[in-house]
Amino acid sequence: MKITQMTALDVRFPMPPGAGSDSLHVDPLYSFATCKLRTDDGLEGTGITFTLGRGNEVVTAAIRAFWPFVRGHDVAELAADLGARWRAWANESQLRWLGPHKGAIHLGLAAVTGAIVDLWARSEGKPLWRLLLDLSPEQLVALADFSTISDVIDEAGALELLRERRLPEAEIAAQLERGYPGYDTSVGWLGYSRDQLVTNALSSVGRGFRAVKLKVGSPDIATDADRVAAVREAVGPEILVMVDANQCWSVPRAIEAGRALASSDVFWFEEPVHPDDVLGYRDVATALAPMRIAGGEHVPNQVVFKNFIRAGAIQVAQPDVVRLGGLPEFLGVALMAAEAGIPVLPHAGETSQIHQHLILFTRCVLGLPELPLETIPHLAEHFVDPVQIVKGRYRPPTVPGIGAALQPDSLARHAATTEVLT
């Protein structure tokens, strides 16, 4: 089963007014840089990474840059040795200069790796979560790259952790039966009015969700505090309320804002400052403790995550498998977080299609707590197998693969460019 064709697509979807808006990203046009790989026996795998529109063509070019290193390889051979292969791609001697392990080249790697993992899961006839639950601790360890994180966790430590933390099979069965809790970020965009926030939050709770997240970063902190307090009052004390500043504040301003929001019993405070500011996050976390600080959606790789964890800078880790370079690096981050006792709740808005699989892995195999996973429904219609959320809980996907396959009709209508490489 050899890979004989790559199709790189720059796909951009129209958005409803105000949707997706936050403090810094005021006019998003949800887009996927998409990698389709085809094998000589006709199997097709799809990987995606997410952007906000402009620049999606740069990431699509990065996808194409990996074609010479994937072309002609056998899917089973890649799957059997994916950790080492991934490390070689991530450190390709010329491409790594563009990062290393960050920016467009790493986003492109995420899409390519996703397509390969999709081929792997489809070739085994399993949804990704099932594939991962069926791997042995030794196979999982071989999937990760410990070369840059061995000062925090190494192969031996990871093996021990994987052997200890897996839930008993009966608990796994019960978890799959009841589904995994979600929360819907689309209720709380910054572009929505205070009244609309309250209406949306109540509607979300009415649909069975037990958590809501609100964007903050209004021109003045009092406005944010008022909006969050209004939602807290409306939903009552039992619902988790999270806030997300999307990187807009300086360290002193984030601390001031966190103090103003604390009376609304905020479950976590997400992306208070610039996503590279490890020690800034730590200062915010120290000043606002016991308020949990969450971050990771813009953390580019496991090395930066290691620094966040070592510094005590985050209390909730939000890795995104399509910003990290794909499954091997997500695994590295999840292992470090589990070792440190930090919950892993992926940034999964537009890619909950993939992360619904990974959360079942972190819950069932790493034994991490059952806290809610994000979803954003704006793109659901474009997927072949959209997420199924019933009464606020994700149903475990049943279709083989990672869940990123897009409707042919959506691709035909929304692909700005399509390039086929053979």
Add this chain to the structure above:
Amino acid sequence: MKITQMTALDVRFPMPPGAGSDSLHVDPLYSFATCKLRTDDGLEGTGITFTLGRGNEVVTAAIRAFWPFVRGHDVAELAADLGARWRAWANESQLRWLGPHKGAIHLGLAAVTGAIVDLWARSEGKPLWRLLLDLSPEQLVALADFSTISDVIDEAGALELLRERRLPEAEIAAQLERGYPGYDTSVGWLGYSRDQLVTNALSSVGRGFRAVKLKVGSPDIATDADRVAAVREAVGPEILVMVDANQCWSVPRAIEAGRALASSDVFWFEEPVHPDDVLGYRDVATALAPMRIAGGEHVPNQVVFKNFIRAGAIQVAQPDVVRLGGLPEFLGVALMAAEAGIPVLPHAGETSQIHQHLILFTRCVLGLPELPLETIPHLAEHFVDPVQIVKGRYRPPTVPGIGAALQPDSLARHAATTEVLT
């Protein structure tokens, strides 16, 4: 003087065998993603960023992504407000998702910003270093973006520093008269034999250089220690000897290597571990003190530099204006380093064309010590005004601009793609 045309070029140069090789970058093909901007009255400005070959097309695509934000703007207006304009480009609401402030999109911004600064300097008829020495402290402060570094240095602190540190005019004149000391990295590639290293180092000293740098990261540490010791013995105790691991080691291995190299009186130990590993660098620096740890060539932005400086992770800062997003961010890093008492010695191998200007700024305006600036001569023939090094010292450039203009003949022969946008 309005900008009416952008030409984005993917330029890749052939290299001599073994040249440019280090522990991780084994087969570089030196390349520039190049941005040429033309105004309605025929002035042309050139900015470049550097890559190792493959992937240069991704960065060239990133350059093109900025065209809508530059097109039609007046050069004098941009120059008068460059700090704020740059901040807006770096945070463009859709493009920033590709970073923020890192990877291909930030490299692209560096090339575009370079072309604008080149237009500015040419329009004033000054080489960049002269332009910078002529700016008032207030103008320099307006050029930087303090929004993400204000917890370390703010506008007031920067103004005070600029007013205090500038060398007396007589000292500036003497500095310009004697030129600025350099060192030639091309003597010490990892692909060269031990004998060749010794021969090259002696030749370099014979040409007037007072410092040599050697790549390390051989399969075993003893080999590295032997190579470095051989050079130290050959050049004697008066010549500075630096080593550069180019990110290849884990933290424990870097500490072990540093100890093995210490007896050769290493002036600095460059890029011991992964360039994102702030706390890893700190661990290495703590274990090897008083050996100086140098880093920064792969540090993508001023926020990460702030973390390196705050953590005590580097004792020599090596910002690269074409990896940072351009002059405004280089200025932010230089101000933070000067405030912290850390020398600024840019990564300047293939872009010493530009950094020879910036080192005169950090020396004369920020009063930083006269330590040697890197150069690598492999691409000299391709520049319109190649650096002039006499007896190991850079002569101050006299031609207006930033020094990045490439020979038309070189562009004609080596541009893989040329795209003109109007």
